[in-house]
Amino acid sequence: MYLATALIITMLAAENPGVESWAAMADHFNLGPAAPTLDLRNMLTRHIVQRSCAMLDGVAQARRDALTGGQLDAWKQGIRAAVRAALGPMPFGTDGGPLNVRLASRAEREHYSVENVLFESLPGLDVNASVYLPKPGEIPPPWPAIVVPVGHSNKAGEAYQKPAQAFARMGYVAITFDPPGAGGEKQPGNDHFRDGVRCYLVGHSSNRYFILDALRCIDYLATRPDVDMKNGVGMTGVSGGGVTTMWAALLDSRIRAASPACCAVPKALHPVLDNYAECPEVLSFGRFSKFDDTDLMAAAMPTPVLLMAGAADEVFAEAMSRRIAEEVAASFQGAGQADRFAFFLDPGGHDYTLAMAKEFVKWMDRWVRGTPERSLPALQPEDLEVLPQGQLACHPRTDCNMISITRDTAETWRKKRSMKPIPKAIRALTNMAPSIPVPEAHVEQPSLVWFHLLQEVLLRPEPGIELPATFLYPSKPGWKGAAILYFDDRGRWTGLRTQGPLAAMARFIDRDNEGYAALSVDLRGWGDTQPADVRYDMAGWGARDRWIGYTSAAMGDPIFAMRLRDALSALAWLRAQPGIDPERMVLGGHGMGGVIALHAAALDGHAAGVFCNEGLCSFEALARAETYAWPAEDFFPNVLLHYDLPELAASLLAPVLIANPLDAEKKPLEQDAAASLYRDAVKQGAAVIAKASDAVVRDFVWKCLAR
Numbered sequence: 001m002y003l004a005t006a007l008i009i010t011m012l013a014a015e016n017p018g019v020e021s022w023a024a025m026a027d028h029f030n031l032g033p034a035a036p037t038l039d040l041r042n043m044l045t046r047h048i049v050q051r052s053c054a055m056l057d058g059v060a061q062a063r064r065d066a067l068t069g070g071q072l073d074a075w076k077q078g079i080r081a082a083v084r085a086a087l088g089p090m091p092f093g094t095d096g097g098p099l100n101v102r103l104a105s106r107a108e109r110e111h112y113s114v115e116n117v118l119f120e121s122l123p124g125l126d127v128n129a130s131v132y133l134p135k136p137g138e139i140p141p142p143w144p145a146i147v148v149p150v151g152h153s154n155k156a157g158e159a160y161q162k163p164a165q166a167f168a169r170m171g172y173v174a175i176t177f178d179p180p181g182a183g184g185e186k187q188p189g190n191d192h193f194r195d196g197v198r199c200y201l202v203g204h205s206s207n208r209y210f211i212l213d214a215l216r217c218i219d220y221l222a223t224r225p226d227v228d229m230k231n232g233v234g235m236t237g238v239s240g241g242g243v244t245t246m247w248a249a250l251l252d253s254r255i256r257a258a259s260p261a262c263c264a265v266p267k268a269l270h271p272v273l274d275n276y277a278e279c280p281e282v283l284s285f286g287r288f289s290k291f292d293d294t295d296l297m298a299a300a301m302p303t304p305v306l307l308m309a310g311a312a313d314e315v316f317a318e319a320m321s322r323r324i325a326e327e328v329a330a331s332f333q334g335a336g337q338a339d340r341f342a343f344f345l346d347p348g349g350h351d352y353t354l355a356m357a358k359e360f361v362k363w364m365d366r367w368v369r370g371t372p373e374r375s376l377p378a379l380q381p382e383d384l385e386v387l388p389q390g391q392l393a394c395h396p397r398t399d400c401n402m403i404s405i406t407r408d409t410a411e412t413w414r415k416k417r418s419m420k421p422i423p424k425a426i427r428a429l430t431n432m433a434p435s436i437p438v439p440e441a442h443v444e445q446p447s448l449v450w451f452h453l454l455q456e457v458l459l460r461p462e463p464g465i466e467l468p469a470t471f472l473y474p475s476k477p478g479w480k481g482a483a484i485l486y487f488d489d490r491g492r493w494t495g496l497r498t499q500g501p502l503a504a505m506a507r508f509i510d511r512d513n514e515g516y517a518a519l520s521v522d523l524r525g526w527g528d529t530q531p532a533d534v535r536y537d538m539a540g541w542g543a544r545d546r547w548i549g550y551t552s553a554a555m556g557d558p559i560f561a562m563r564l565r566d567a568l569s570a571l572a573w574l575r576a577q578p579g580i581d582p583e584r585m586v587l588g589g590h591g592m593g594g595v596i597a598l599h600a601a602a603l604d605g606h607a608a609g610v611f612c613n614e615g616l617c618s619f620e621a622l623a624r625a626e627t628y629a630w631p632a633e634d635f636f637p638n639v640l641l642h643y644d645l646p647e648l649a650a651s652l653l654a655p656v657l658i659a660n661p662l663d664a665e666k667k668p669l670e671q672d673a674a675a676s677l678y679r680d681a682v683k684q685g686a687a688v689i690a691k692a693s694d695a696v697v698r699d700f701v702w703k704c705l706a707r
Contacts, residue, residue, distance in 0.1 A: 189401030609704030
């Protein structure tokens with residue numbers, strides 16, 4: 001303590017000769033974190049926003065270039081291919097399996113009838129469809145059909161029942177069905193936020209479940225003799241149902257007219273610039289570099305598209321809707337198909353109104369039925385009814401769902417990984433450059449802490465990113481020795497304060513040993529750079545980790561990849577420091593920081609040891625578990641196609657310690673379970689200890705550094 005105080009006074013006196021007052025000295029107080037040049041709490045959010053907007057600018061320019069450069073057909077095929085690739089396997093039409101149709105019930109109403117039917121989207125995965133049929137005595141069959149995907153609600157809602165009834169009373173078969181989760185009959189294992197994000201791990205988009213159900217509805221309609229399929233079908237839906245409509249129209253040529261409602265917006269406006277935690281199914285991996293909502297509608301050409309919106313919509317604001325309508329209209333006009341796009345603005349809010357239903361029927365009459373002058377019944381809202389939810393019940397099976405399919409897919413990938421060498425696979429998953437340069441850094445003056453010096457550092461691995469770091473190293477003049485590079489998802493000081501485990505590893509208070517250097521870094525989004533909350537985080541589905549996880553995935557550069565690059569930048573900086581022996585460095589961390597350390601060691605190849613303490617036991621655990629406690633940003637897209645953490649640990653050449661591995665719910669594994677999971681790594685010499693004390697981790701580090 002006396003040495004530290006003397007050093008402070010000496011430094012201040014040297015900088016300020018003649019200063020005598022304590023208050024004047026306080027003006028030059030230089031302890032604490034290095035002063036950033038950025039707003040650290042908004043740094044990561046701003047970085048993602050700026051990069052996402054730049055990508056979407058590039059997508060818009062590619063569309064304009066295709067229109068003006070005579071490459072429209074090639075551009076459309078490219079968008080359609082990108083959409084299909086984003087979703088994962090989509091067996092429908094001639095590629096679809098047996099539907100296994102079962103009638104649940106039928107009800108006769110005064111002006112229409114409704115049949116509740118079950119059929120399979122994927123084997124064992126039921127679609128619970130309600131089919132609204134015109135009265136044969138009023139309008140003879142066969143009837144053309146409209147598929148009405150439901151948004152994040154259920155098919156018994158007024159916004160779905162009434163339009164479907166209206167379609168039936170205007171001469172169309174209408175089929176609606178519950179989406180996964182969202183309050184309908186298909187809830188277990190289908191939470192489109194918590195279960196949808198799992199799909200990233202296995203290379204799918206959870207949107208496949210929404211869209212495939214809609215396409216299988218067309219397969220089902222094609223089996224009915226009372227449905228006229230010769231001119232195809234129409235599709236229209238509100239909110240999430242509108243999103244399904246936009247995507248489906250690019251995949252199935254049987255859709256001859258499409259009308260998304262209250263859902264389409266330039267992605268830069270929503271969810272990027274407004275920081276809205278949009279659903280993961282909408283933000284498929286890499287979509288920001290491939291297509292925007294404008295592209296989804298423009299690439300549907302020559303399919304006629306009627307875009308509808310609500311003037312009072314509280315999320316998809318009128319200005320947003322008008323802007324995208326102008327962009328899509330310009331694309332149709334540039335392609336010489338201006339008459340195949342129209343925009344209808346309803347005075348209502350986020351809803352599908354009777355007025356919208358009438359507009360779509362006119363659109364269908366024109367483009368599908370071929371009777372644009374047909375007179376329609378003068379329906380009024382009060383002419384339509386809302387049936388009790390039970391009257392639309394189909395009682396689908398729920399044992400097959402997003403979780404079970406993702407679980408099965410993860411198991412399949414475990415049996416047939418890509419077989420790429422793991423470092424090569426990591427580089428492909430993270431867009432990693434062949435080498436990471438030493439980053440720029442701002443380094444504060446050192447302060448004595450017993451027998452070590454402590455410096456606060458700001459690392460600048462790329463423009464717009466500053467990483468606070470704390471550097472601890474022995475104070476002995478001319479010291480040269482070993483170092484620990486440490487990452488902690490709780491913040492860089494967690495392992496240092498109150499003589500924490502990292503401080504103990506460095507031997508900062510051991511007079512009789514030289515000790516070791518330690519660099520603890522706040523990777524972006526952790527510690528001092530934890531993003532500040534914003535307005536939409538007030539929503540029950542809103543959270544920074546969700547927005548960051550989903551949006552960075554849509555960039556094709558997930559936050560996990562960004563943090564791994566940060567870790568390698570920190571490693572390059574530490575190696576470049578005087579006195580650090582580059583061959584005697586241990587990498588490690590806590591929580592996801594330890595998982596990052598394992599990856600960094602795999603890419604670096606020169607670590608003297610690596611440890612992961614209280615880290616995720618495996619990515620597959622996130623895919624398999626009924627519930628989980630890890631944030632959405634920890635779901636590393638596509639990782640299970642190539643490897644999992646036990647395989648990564650087994651591949652490392654350096655000594656490895658997996659200490660206190662945690663399951664999906666962040667509960668400790670028992671020793672037998674941990675050893676079984678990491679059995680290949682254990683065969684390679686790794687230590688896997690389910691109940692390891694701080695002393696066990698410390699001794700492992702010391703043993704590695706003493707080599």
